[in-house]
Amino acid sequence: MTAAAEGSQPLSLGRRQRTSLLQSEAAQGFALISPTFIYALVLLVVPILVVVAHSFWTQNYLTIDRTFTLENYRIAVTEPIYLDLLRRSLWISLLVSFFTVVLAYPIAFYISFHGGRHKGLWLFLITIPFWTSYLLRVMSWKVILGYNGVLNSGLMGLGIISEPSTALLYNTSAVVITLTHAWAAFAILPIFVSLEKIDRSLIEAATDLGDGPLRRFLRITLPLSVPGIVSAILIVMIPTVGDFVTPKLVGGKDGVMIANAIQAQFGKGANWPLGAALSVTTMLVVTAMAASTVLIIRSAARMAR
Secondary structure: OHHHHHHHHHHHHHHHHHHHHHHOHHHHHHHHHHHHHHHHHHHHHHHHHHHHHHHOOEEEOOEEEOOOOOHHHHHHHHOHHHHHHHHHHHHHHHHHHHHHHHHHHHHHHHHHHHOHHHHHHHHHHHHHHHHOOHHHHHHHHHHHHOOOOHHHHHHHHOOOOOOOOOOOOOOHHHHHHHHHHHOHHHHHHHHHHHHHOOOHHHHHHHHHOOOOHHHHHHHHHHHHOHHHHHHHHHHHHHHHHOOOHHHHHHHHHHOOOHHHHHHHHHOOOOOHHHHHHHHHHHHHHHHHHHHHHHHHHHHHHHHHO
């Protein structure tokens, strides 16, 4: 009788422990996020793994040879054409990120500090252009920058040029201008959120201590808004490298980017393994560049303090 009671006691204790474990906040939280986590895992991680696997295979006309090889990566990192396209893509993404943040910061600053009760309206107005198709917005810039476009017509009307210029379209500058406009709202929003989190009493204290507007901005507002700037740069820079629609429509031969080469390999080139190797290589380089950018900005912010 006593032995049976002693044997049942550890069993009941184990059941209580399992019950308490299932009722704990950690277990409930994991049960809550697990469906979403599995969904994200299937949609995000599995495609990446498929691309990585293809990058180690070989294309034999219409069939895939699954023999392990590093030849695709050798081509991706040694062929001059792909290296040139990758360098150009990184340079364009950096330029677009810089100009987008430079243009977005004053807008976000004005809305945050001077928008008053109309902040929501201002943010709403910023998003209106993005109700239209991305392709339509790119085509509108093609009309603006074209040979007989709005900009050329305006410059001729002002007497600045005597005939339409062909230097406005089908080059790197056209790609940078178009992408800067396309991603402007995505830079304004994170900077605005960062500015909204700044304690206004710090600015009031700086004013009481005699700091002028510029000094207050450089010592308080700008350093405290660095997280928003970093977020804006990453939001713009990472997808910009992979854009192939804009370079194809407004870039011409001088504005072609690495994404166009990847799209060509998965399309007309019919060489999926090489396209996959180019994709993985670009992804790794962009990751390294993004991490370096974050470290440089944060280091500069700490030195400025």
